[in-house]
Amino acid sequence: MAIKILAAGDIHLGLKVTGLSAGAGEFSARDIWKRMVDRAVLSNVDIVALSGDIVDRDNRFFEAVGPLQAGFRRLGEHNIRVFIVSGNHDFDVLPQIIKAGSHDNVKLLGEGGKWEFEKFVKGNEAVQFAGWSFPVQHVRDSPLKRFDTVNIDPAIPGVGILHADFGAGDSPYNPVSLADFAITGMDTWILGHIHKPQELNISDPYIFYPGSPLALSSKETGAQGPVLITINNNKVGRAERAFLSPVRFENISIDISGCESEEALRDTLVSGLLDRSLSFGDELQVVSCISYGLMLTGTHSNPALVESWSSGMKDDFSHETGGGTMILVHGTDYNIQPEVSNIRELARQNSPAGILARTIVAIEDGEETEFLKNLLAEWNENHREMNRKEIYLHLQKMRLPDDDTDEKGKQFILTESKRLLGNLLQQKSE
Numbered sequence: 324m325a326i327k328i329l330a331a332g333d334i335h336l337g338l339k340v341t342g343l344s345a346g347a348g349e350f351s352a353r354d355i356w357k358r359m360v361d362r363a364v365l366s367n368v369d370i371v372a373l374s375g376d377i378v379d380r381d382n383r384f385f386e387a388v389g390p391l392q393a394g395f396r397r398l399g400e401h402n403i404r405v406f407i408v409s410g411n412h413d414f415d416v417l418p419q420i421i422k423a424g425s426h427d428n429v430k431l432l433g434e435g436g437k438w439e440f441e442k443f444v445k446g447n448e449a450v451q452f453a454g455w456s457f458p459v460q461h462v463r464d465s466p467l468k469r470f471d472t473v474n475i476d477p478a479i480p481g482v483g484i485l486h487a488d489f490g491a492g493d494s495p496y497n498p499v500s501l502a503d504f505a506i507t508g509m510d511t512w513i514l515g516h517i518h519k520p521q522e523l524n525i526s527d528p529y530i531f532y533p534g535s536p537l538a539l540s541s542k543e544t545g546a547q548g549p550v551l552i553t554i555n556n557n558k559v560g561r562a563e564r565a566f567l568s569p570v571r572f573e574n575i576s577i578d579i580s581g582c583e584s585e586e587a588l589r590d591t592l593v594s595g596l597l598d599r600s601l602s603f604g605d606e607l608q609v610v611s612c613i614s615y616g617l618m619l620t621g622t623h624s625n626p627a628l629v630e631s632w633s634s635g636m637k638d639d640f641s642h643e644t645g646g647g648t649m650i651l652v653h654g655t656d657y658n659i660q661p662e663v664s665n666i667r668e669l670a671r672q673n674s675p676a677g678i679l680a681r682t683i684v685a686i687e688d689g690e691e692t693e694f695l696k697n698l699l700a701e702w703n704e705n706h707r708e709m710n711r712k713e714i715y716l717h718l719q720k721m722r723l724p725d726d727d728t729d730e731k732g733k734q735f736i737l738t739e740s741k742r743l744l745g746n747l748l749q750q751k752s753e
Contacts, residue, residue: 332376332410332516335412363401370403371403371406372513392426414457436456461495467506475508480559529559536568548566550562568610569610573615573616577596579623619633623661630657675747687737
């Protein structure tokens with residue numbers, strides 16, 4: 324008889340979704356917690372596992388205590404256990420709320436910063452949980468270094484629950500590394516702290532961030548929701564997303580080349596947003612609104628006019644899909660290059676416009692000019708100088724060597740040359 328687990332972290336009870344345009348309505352963390360409880364009951368799960376920052380802050384106690392206790396009570400009525408750890412946001416308030424409710428089905432693992440272990444048995448299947456909770460707001464030394472494998476039964480699947488900052492060695496929020504997990508002997512680790520869902524290691528052990536079940540801001544793009552994990556035949560399965568967030572944020576780029584009228588631009592933008600939204604299919608079944616960060620790209624004879632025509636998209640635009648999801652735009656940006664039809668003719672001129680045109684033609688044809696070589700050398704030097712600055716040094720450990728610096732430099736020069744040439748020609752025509 325399989326064991327089913329519904330897992331999530333970073334609910335942040337007390338918060339509301341930010342970044343939506345006016346008129347979108349309010350969406351709060353308490354709404355997604357209720358949806359999670361409903362899904363747990365509907366799916367007949369055995370366990371709800373929560374990986375910290377369930378409550379936003381201590382000053383959110385009165386906003387969180389009612390919804391959280393109500394959810395615990397309903398889960399208990401359906402014999403669903405809750406295994407939970409506290410994070411850096413709720414290290415003090417979560418234990419208070421749990422103790423105030425006295426729910427027998429709820430277990431706070433690792434209170435006070437000490438590892439704690441619990442076994443759950445259902446028929447011929449069993450799972451052992453390990454959990455550790457933040458004792459204070461800032462933790463700089465990984466508690467995994469103090470994980471005692473003597474408590475682990477190698478014959479039973481093991482699931483760890485931990486709020487941690489994976490791969491960030493100098494983080495004040497429990498920095499952990501892959502090597503730290505390898506020594507624990509656990510099969511799976513459910514992490515909290517990062518709101519974007521991520522699979523960090525596929526096996527031995529399987530490590531993932533379920534992410535926040537609710538998209539709390541426009542920085543949190545993509546599908547959000549808790550995950551379902553099944554333990555069957557003594558093995559822990561991969562996490563499967565349950566799409567529950569009523570809000571979804573996405574970024575989109577739309578090419579407006581050829582839109583020489585305001586009507587044509589409007590048609591292109593609306594159809595682009597609608598087509599992208601419909602491409603998500605069943606993922607939008609529970610989504611009330613999907614909000615886009617819109618980037619307009621391409622070429623146009625008058626980029627400034629395009630910006631004027633589309634200025635009302637942000638905040639004012641709304642369009643409903645056939646399935647009832649409202650499409651919104653929370654931000655607009657532009658990367659539109661001025662359209663230059665006679666660029667090779669301009670390249671023969673001995674003028675500022677001619678120099679820019681020759682640079683564009685040289686890059687696009689894979690050739691070099693003395694002017695381009697000098698620009699590229701200056702760009703490379705500025706790039707190296709920026710990377711030497713102290714504020715960026717910690718990033719060097721986290722990225723691969725830059726083997727295509729010249730190509731990046733050429734793309735930057737090409738974009739700027741087109742922009743400058745377009746502005747220059749626009750000024751001459753006025």
